[in-house]
Amino acid sequence: MEKQLEELKQQLEKQCLINQELQRQNKDLEQRLQEKETLLQHLQSQYHDLEFPSQSGNEIDPEVRTSRAAVIASEPIPETLEIKRTRVKKTDIETNLIVKAIQKNDFLSRLDEEQTAMMVDLLVVSNFNLGDDVIKEGSEGDSMYIVAAGELSVTQAGRSLRKLTTGDVFGELAILYNCKRTATVKANTAVRLWCMERQTYRTIITNKSKKKREQLMGFLKTSRTLKDLNDVQLSKIIDSMEEVKYQDKDVIVREGAEAHTFYIILKGEVLVTKNVNGHQKQIRRMGKGEHFGEQALIREVLRTATCTADGPVTCFSIDKDSKVLQEAQAPEKPSSSPSSTLRFKDLVPVFYQEGRYQGDPVTLGVGGFGRVELMTTVKHGTYYAMKKISKKNIVAKRQEEHMLFEKKILKAIQCDFIVKLHAAFKDTRYIYMVMEFCGGGEIWTKLKQAGRFNEPIAVFVTACVVEAYAYLHKKNIMYRDLKPENLMLDLKGYVKLVDFGFAKELVRAEKTYSFVGTPEYMAPEIIKNQGHDFAVDFWSLGILIYELLVGSPPFSSSEPQKIYAKILDGVLNYPPYLSEASKSIISKLCRPRPGQRLGNTKNGIKDVRHHRWFSSMNWHKLRVGQINAPTVRLIRKASQTAGRVCLLSHEKGPCYINFDRFPLDQTKADEELSGWDRDF
Template sequence: MEKQVQDLKHQLEKQCLINQELQRQNKDLEQRLREKDRLLQELHSQYHDLECPSLSSSEGEPEFRKSRAAVFAPEPIHEAVEISRNKVKKTVSETSLIVKAIQKNDFLSRLDDEQIAMMVDLLKASQCKPGEEVISEGSEGDSMYIVAGGELIVTQAGRDLRTLTKGDVFGELAILYNCKRTATVRAKTLVHLWCMERQTYRTIITNKSKKKREQLMGFLKTSHTLKDLNDMQLSKIIDSMEEVKFQDQEVIVREGTEGNTFYIILKGEVLVTKNVNGHQKMIRRMGKGEHFGEQALIREILRTATCTADGPVTCFSIDKEVFEETIPVEHLELFDDSKVMQEAQAPEKSSLSSSLKFKDLVPVFYQEGRHQGDPVTLGVGGFGRVQLMTTITHGKYYAMKRVSKKQIVAKRQEEHMLFEKKILKAIQCDFIVKLYAAFKDTRYIYMVMEFCGGGEIWTKLKEVGRFDETVTVFCTACVVEAFAYLHKKSIMYRDLKPENLMLDMRGYIKLVDFGFAKELMRGEKTYSFVGTPEYMAPEIIKNQGHDFAVDFWSLGILIFELLVGSPPFSSSEPHKIYTKILDGVLKYPPYMSEASKSIISKLCRPRPGQRLGNTKNGIKDIRHHRWFSNMNWHKLRMGQLDAPTVRLIRKGPSYINFDQFPQDHTKADEELSGWDRDF
């Protein structure tokens, strides 16, 4: 008996040693997993701007988007770049080479003749010796290049991809925004290049767009029919106009035919003739800035003369139907904007809670899983992370956004950060996340916001693949209400996507992240290159100047992505996304309803002035579209509807509806410049 007890004792001791060893191995494994998570997170934050939606697997059945969308923060434009001083003379053959290179490039071929001419003037010459690197993979770029002579090798991760020779263009994405180079380009022989920096390119395009707009505004003000319209209304007309070209001797309007189009001459001359006893009698010759056909916009008339192009002619035109959508003809004026402006400037009760103290906030910890015991992180972005907090008394949950001040300064986002706080502080809308308090220290700024326990729409979409129409209609209606509120306050949002839509526990949608929002007076334009590639409106890509219409474009893209699981314009290469957006061809899967296709196509019209929501009735036109026929807008605003999104929300710990993230043990450097003294 004693021997058996002794044997049992030895076995227990042996088992204890085995258990201890297993525990040690488990701890070691957990440590390695944490390290792996940390490295993955670092890689994710370094390369989040390279992640793109997957391409369609087959016609009509797009794959679901698996990665978060990249974003591009607005970069200041230096207005006073001396263009004329930087001109570089080129020979006829050099000019020809550059023009051909631009014309065969997917993106640059969209530039007009004047913009191409300015690019030709401002491209600078440079030379590289054999073996010298022009572009290094992973580095940040600000220049594009055209090969004038010689050969270069393109490599990625050490593998040869292709050879560049005379007339090839490379690095062109860098003239749009500050992007990481995806490949290395090295000179194989002695190489001659033409190059241009982003700031020069953006100045060319922006200045050209501004001058053209000012010019068109001046032309419109000389019209008798439009003379009583204000700048905001004239700006809307410009947004709805299309550029049209006519060949020599082509008849633009013919006497006696029904008139429905108004023309402004941008380039060339037009002959005006009238039929007198069977012969065409010349009445006058019109040139740049003059216009004809204005009466056709406001009454049913027949053309009283024939207008013919004398040489090549470029006009800006608007049809009666489009004009009537833009300006109510019976009054020739839009709504009284002064009331909106007064409301926008009226002081509001602040949503910031003065009683909430930073020292009272404590983190919530994961209760299970491999991150058990770590503080809960609700989301991680390029600028920081959002943590789940509660108070010492555990009265309420909060989402606290923590952002590195050093990174804000490095990315020149100080103004946007201050503006985000200003907007959220003033907002009182049930469809926009509330800001309760804001704090700062030497390393971070902190924004304590309403916690939306249902999680991100992006996460839910990823889980189910795509939403049914009922859920999509409800989500979109909540966004429409948020936009109506913001636009009335003269604020455009500019970063709509599933990642920025949160669900509260009732299933109602709230808009978050106002880092790209901007205040804009009606009739004004802004020229930043900003947003998420798949959601960018054509006018942002073209640097033509944009306004509130970009939000309506992104609303159309959002509806498509929620219904399909992937946005309509996607590619693994950003420049291909931009090309698809500018081409504007929407391919709908067979299961999509006619009403869905209708609202998407009307929101995603290439001309901003023709978009649903941006014509004379404003956002009402969106609410009245048949896709929303079952939506009770009043009950939605009052929070009285049962949200169909509730079925997407899981029950469990407070963080159950969020992806889990490892703890961040790094500490940001101190930043003491004082930009945040008023934060």
């Protein structure tokens, strides 16, 4: 009996050892799967979306954005934009073909009549022979094409996608920004194409926007009611104005009706009449540049005359409820950050302690411009996130000014909601920015794990962003790259803004015309090349709130040009579980006219803080760090992270436990010795 018990005991011990080994193997397998998932997400983020619509035409957009968003870095724009192409005369048949092609294209159909006419004028002919490649997969693109005659085939990685024939448009993403071609287009026959380069397109759109803006500014300055306003205030009014069209005999305003709207005539003529003894008596005739209804902006009045369109009329109008008379803020002098005593030679990498990459240096993130590595000091006192960027890559993408400006901004910033820059270094291959390490990880990673956030978490995350915006905008800095990937958590659960590569200093009342940002987060005025300012940050704030609450942004597609078309349509579809307050703040932040957006009207960012969605937020306590952050439950506990630990988690781990894992990059960047970084 004793012998049997001993054997049974040995069998149980053996089984326990087998179970422990299986558990260890299972854990290792889970770790490998997680690493593969991370690597897959990274590869997906490197893969650009197709420029060509699928043949099936029944694409279903994904409910959740599963890969990191691709960013679009702006190209430097010359101060004076000149159209170098000479106008090419077209027959009526050719003009009709081009106009129809533009009108049926998802993106180009948003151009107005004047822009379309200019495109028709400036398209030039390109001829290709049978077998010629018009576009090669992987090459840089700067032209779009409309098929005038002939047939072409579209292939990707040798796989046939579709045929192109007369009237088809292709390659249109290239006129918006510099992107790699993702498919090959080959001529199946002799082919005649209408072609336009990016610089020509941007010049058409930008020059028209600048001209219209200057024209409207001139018109507003002739108004007795508005003549005392400064350029900042007049610019805000222009941003709030809507373009409206009237047909012949349409009544624009009626005598005796309540006055709500002020009008400027852009095209056509308006007849002004008064009722005299039951008959309409003509008082005057107004034309381009003249305005009417200005009293509606300053007091409750009734219309004193009737204004009727005499033929087709186009006006710009502003409703008195949209009136913006925001005081210009004087730019502050940037505060100087304390000089760092950190030396490059004191920094050493932190290594993975376990798993597939054990012994390799820890990489916290990988982006289009470089890697972020976890570093510590020789004395192992503090952890840092070191951004390491290839100088050759910066020069190739013409981003020298952006990098210098990013360093300048971060050096001057003293804000608890923006990541701190401790030091900057350079050598012949890289520039290095040594940043504060936020041990809680990325909001992006947490959002993917959770699927979507509950409202208290979304409110807290957004409130932190609002505080960062308030600080930046007061210093006349636009951020322009808001998304969950650029929000980090510290160990208290507070959110910090990172990555200032697209930030820009802008004088109030001025506009900038670069095409920059993340497609899903771009404001309509960037896509339209109309000129943009601080209002784009409020648009992206609305998109962020939507993505935090839903798990994906409101405008998404596998094809960038479809994203842009949806943004320009501006239709927001809300899931049934969103609260009324959520829907209200998103719709007010994502108004198509920048001057009507919450945060960009008379009271500025105060209107955002005072919205009922933030009714539970104590802004003062947030600023002084006295709120218990609901985000802290998202953070896994580290055994040692810069001397502070998170209290809510069952498993301890290394200080990088809240970050995805990335394989070691053993390639070394080429040297770059042009000297652009001498002041870095």
